[in-house]
Amino acid sequence: MFEFEITAKCRTTGARAGKLVTPHGTIETPAFMPVGTQATVKAMTPPELKEIGAQVILCNTYHLYLRPGMEVIELAGGLHLFMGWDRPILTDSGGFQVFSLSELRNVTGDGVEFRSHIDGSRHFMTPELSMEVQRSLGSDIVMCFDECVKLPAAEDVSLAAMGRTLKWAERCRDFFSSRGIQNQALFGIVQGALFGDQRAYCSKRLAEIGFDGYAVGGLSVGETHEEMYRILDVTDATLPRAKPRYLMGVGMPENLIESVARGVDMFDCVLPTRNGRNGNLFTSAGRINIKNARFERDFSPIDETCDCYACKNFTRAYVRHLYRSGEILAARLCSWHNLRFLVRMMQNARNAIIEGSYPKFRSETLAVLGIAA
Amino acid sequence: MFEFEITAKCRTTGARAGKLVTPHGTIETPAFMPVGTQATVKAMTPPELKEIGAQVILCNTYHLYLRPGMEVIELAGGLHLFMGWDRPILTDSGGFQVFSLSELRNVTGDGVEFRSHIDGSRHFMTPELSMEVQRSLGSDIVMCFDECVKLPAAEDVSLAAMGRTLKWAERCRDFFSSRGIQNQALFGIVQGALFGDQRAYCSKRLAEIGFDGYAVGGLSVGETHEEMYRILDVTDATLPRAKPRYLMGVGMPENLIESVARGVDMFDCVLPTRNGRNGNLFTSAGRINIKNARFERDFSPIDETCDCYACKNFTRAYVRHLYRSGEILAARLCSWHNLRFLVRMMQNARNAIIEGSYPKFRSETLAVLGIAA
Numbered sequence: 092m093f094e095f096e097i098t099a100k101c102r103t104t105g106a107r108a109g110k111l112v113t114p115h116g117t118i119e120t121p122a123f124m125p126v127g128t129q130a131t132v133k134a135m136t137p138p139e140l141k142e143i144g145a146q147v148i149l150c151n152t153y154h155l156y157l158r159p160g161m162e163v164i165e166l167a168g169g170l171h172l173f174m175g176w177d178r179p180i181l182t183d184s185g186g187f188q189v190f191s192l193s194e195l196r197n198v199t200g201d202g203v204e205f206r207s208h209i210d211g212s213r214h215f216m217t218p219e220l221s222m223e224v225q226r227s228l229g230s231d232i233v234m235c236f237d238e239c240v241k242l243p244a245a246e247d248v249s250l251a252a253m254g255r256t257l258k259w260a261e262r263c264r265d266f267f268s269s270r271g272i273q274n275q276a277l278f279g280i281v282q283g284a285l286f287g288d289q290r291a292y293c294s295k296r297l298a299e300i301g302f303d304g305y306a307v308g309g310l311s312v313g314e315t316h317e318e319m320y321r322i323l324d325v326t327d328a329t330l331p332r333a334k335p336r337y338l339m340g341v342g343m344p345e346n347l348i349e350s351v352a353r354g355v356d357m358f359d360c361v362l363p364t365r366n367g368r369n370g371n372l373f374t375s376a377g378r379i380n381i382k383n384a385r386f387e388r389d390f391s392p393i394d395e396t397c398d399c400y401a402c403k404n405f406t407r408a409y410v411r412h413l414y415r416s417g418e419i420l421a422a423r424l425c426s427w428h429n430l431r432f433l434v435r436m437m438q439n440a441r442n443a444i445i446e447g448s449y450p451k452f453r454s455e456t457l458a459v460l461g462i463a464a
Numbered sequence: 465m466f467e468f469e470i471t472a473k474c475r476t477t478g479a480r481a482g483k484l485v486t487p488h489g490t491i492e493t494p495a496f497m498p499v500g501t502q503a504t505v506k507a508m509t510p511p512e513l514k515e516i517g518a519q520v521i522l523c524n525t526y527h528l529y530l531r532p533g534m535e536v537i538e539l540a541g542g543l544h545l546f547m548g549w550d551r552p553i554l555t556d557s558g559g560f561q562v563f564s565l566s567e568l569r570n571v572t573g574d575g576v577e578f579r580s581h582i583d584g585s586r587h588f589m590t591p592e593l594s595m596e597v598q599r600s601l602g603s604d605i606v607m608c609f610d611e612c613v614k615l616p617a618a619e620d621v622s623l624a625a626m627g628r629t630l631k632w633a634e635r636c637r638d639f640f641s642s643r644g645i646q647n648q649a650l651f652g653i654v655q656g657a658l659f660g661d662q663r664a665y666c667s668k669r670l671a672e673i674g675f676d677g678y679a680v681g682g683l684s685v686g687e688t689h690e691e692m693y694r695i696l697d698v699t700d701a702t703l704p705r706a707k708p709r710y711l712m713g714v715g716m717p718e719n720l721i722e723s724v725a726r727g728v729d730m731f732d733c734v735l736p737t738r739n740g741r742n743g744n745l746f747t748s749a750g751r752i753n754i755k756n757a758r759f760e761r762d763f764s765p766i767d768e769t770c771d772c773y774a775c776k777n778f779t780r781a782y783v784r785h786l787y788r789s790g791e792i793l794a795a796r797l798c799s800w801h802n803l804r805f806l807v808r809m810m811q812n813a814r815n816a817i818i819e820g821s822y823p824k825f826r827s828e829t830l831a832v833l834g835i836a837a
Contacts, residue, residue: 130785134792136773159760159785166761167781175777387532388539400509404548408540412503412532419507419792 093276093303095335101449105327105354108444111304111335113179113231114274115171118146120335120356121440123347123433124181126364129154130164130174133364134419134426137176143399143431144438147179147231149359152224153188157207157214161227169229181359182230183339184221184263184280186237187308198238200255218262230275234306235263237280242313249284253293256282257300264300276303278337284309285318287325294329304335307355311341319346323353330354344373344436345460348453351440358437363429368422370414373432377461381425386411393424399431400424466649466676468708474822478700478727481817484677484708486552486604487647488544491519493708493729494813496720496806497554499737502527503537503547506737507792507799510549516772516804517811520552520604522732525597526561530580530587534600542602554732555603556712557594557636557653559610560681571611573628591635603648607679608636610653615686622657629655630669637673649676651710657682658691660698667702677708680728684714692719696726703727717746717809718833721826724813731810736802741795743787746805750834754798759784766797772804773797 099108167173193205202217221236238252279297283289342360374394392402401424413421443452540546566578575590594609611625652670656662715733747767765775774797786794816825
């Protein structure tokens with residue numbers, strides 16, 4: 092039920108265009124995945140997500156496990172039916188949130204004890220439980236339960252976490268294999284902080300275990316862009332080329348452009364919706380904050396080159412007024428635009444790869460974003 | 465450019481079906497007007513408002529005068545273009561908000577000095593300024609500047625305010641007449657608190673001055689339903705029958721049903737959107753609050769009989785989850801449903817009047833709402 096086909100490759104960079112077939116539809120890559128943490132992409136409806144061209148969304152296992160809980164989602168018939176989204180869903184494993192959001196973590200070889208950030212209740216998450224929860228959610232793409240360390244990380248701390256991540260990846264693989272699961276894909280996650288050799292080791296070991304796709308975790312957590320790209324050069328060289336690669340939690344336009352050049356096919360990030368709710372907008376000429384007084388009488392759209400509902404129907408002056416007035420429509424229009432911006436950027440990247448012009452697209456896009464290629 | 469035609473009358477109640485022609489389209493009455501205080505109906509886009517059948521919206525002069533201010537809206541080409549709504553707009557006069565929201569009011573015969581609730585800045589609103597502001601906004605229906613007293617009101621306090629309201633109504637009428645304004649309709653506002661004789665006096669004097677329509681103000685501010693209906697019996701008997709009548713700020717379903725029976729054609733209220741944001745939902749079987757634990761595993765729609773986007777696509781269990789999770793989509797879906805509920809109720813009332821079955825519609829609707837007719 093899953094198949095990944097690379098339909099075009101860039102001759103000078105690692106960029107590739109592909110098609111990932113899933114039970115809920117095909118994802119054309121490179122692709123940006125909007126984040127629907129709590130079974131909703133903040134401020135958006137499913138038809139609006141389709142309108143902006145979203146092919147797949149990410150939902151958070153940790154949040155949904157705690158609220159509304161698995162029983163409600165199982166009774167609804169799974170996450171797709173619960174939230175009214177009939178295209179592919181990728182669920183993360185809960186690992187990142189257990190380590191970043193929850194309190195009183197206690198990591199053992201078996202799993203992680205943590206307290207809910209909502210009500211303080213005590214839970215114990217294991218690779219097997221993460222798999223079971225993601226089975227209940229019924230996502231198309233399931234992520235292995237991993238341990239993500241904070242940066243800067245000491246070499247031995249990173250190594251221990253990467254070692255656990257590999258052991259847990261084996262247990263996730265065993266869970267899938269022993270049950271003969273066919274209708275969900277399982278992706279492994281590369282950890283290893285900023286240590287290139289740890290990243291290379293982890294990539295190769297994951298490839299030996301064998302997954303339907305490979306994610307790069309533990310980036311976009313405070314490192315410089317150059318450090319991120321250095322690690323992606325390592326994973327590009329060491330991960331299997333025939334499988335989809337997913338860079339977790341990265342959503343800055345320039346990072347997407349550079350990561351595609353390093354063989355990444357999929358991205359997710361809360362940035363477009365979180366920034367949107369704060370009035371921070373991506374434009375083809377760089378970022379703006381709509382709160383700024385210079386937009387008071389600016390009757391041009393957010394971005395002249397954008398085809399989204401917000402840009403086709405409203406002015407900066409109006410969106411600024413909505414934002415200053417605390418109106419929900421401000422969050423809606425800004426989220427809508429930012430999501431469309433990233434989805435469209437990946438559509439354009441894909442077209443450029445297919446046309447054989449990715450290097451030109453890359454340098455031109457970085458130039459208008461105000462970043463030297 | 466304005467015309468009001470009564471197309472059907474109920475034989476046993478005061479209910480009537482009509483058509484109000486305006487420069488931005490025809491309003492079929494009885495009609496409920498969603499409130500777009502700050503140039504947006506909270507959480508909704510213009511196409512969504514059209515989808516729920518909104519024919520006209522109300523915007524607040526007081527809020528828009530203070531923010532973004534008239535210059536921005538004039539530069540945008542008026543309120544319709546600023547907010548992207550091409551159907552009729554009714555603007556209130558700012559009177560109600562000056563008396564309810566602002567601080568340090570000082571009423572003189574000439575107007576009202578007040579301080580902005582946003583930044584404390586000092587302003588002086590007069591009937592003429594209210595007319596000028598509503599000219600700049602470019603609304604289809606302009607309301608006279610009036611004084612609304614708090615209930616309970618002493619007879620002399622109400623009389624003085626009603627007297628000023630009449631004087632100010634004359635000045636608003638003069639403003640329109642002396643400029644030969646044709647592209648905006650001017651509605652007078654009946655005041656007089658709960659004193660039937662003051663209401664009758666005010667109605668008759670307004671009719672002598674002569675307006676394109678007549679509003680009943682100063683209700684739904686704490687009085688009982690019976691007191692409201694008693695006043696509406698008075699205004700029904702004393703206001704010109706050939707002109708549209710508008711009951712300001714009333715939005716409880718049972719009040720709409722009873723007011724239509726007393727000759728009211730138009731309504732506005734923040735209730736559907738404000739309640740929506742609080743998870744309070746109108747249904748054909750009475751009100752529910754979606755927060756309630758009994759909806760945790762309720763996979764039926766908000767209202768089985770409703771045709772809105774929320775009811776056709778989502779369950780109570782999902783909307784409850786969104787609400788508990790603090791998601792914007794909860795406010796959107798609940799506002800959407802509540803607005804559709806009232807707009808559709810008025811469409812059904814209109815159809816019943818045309819079919820000659822309003823008394824039956826009235827008693828049946830009140831019965832399912834759990835209210836004895």
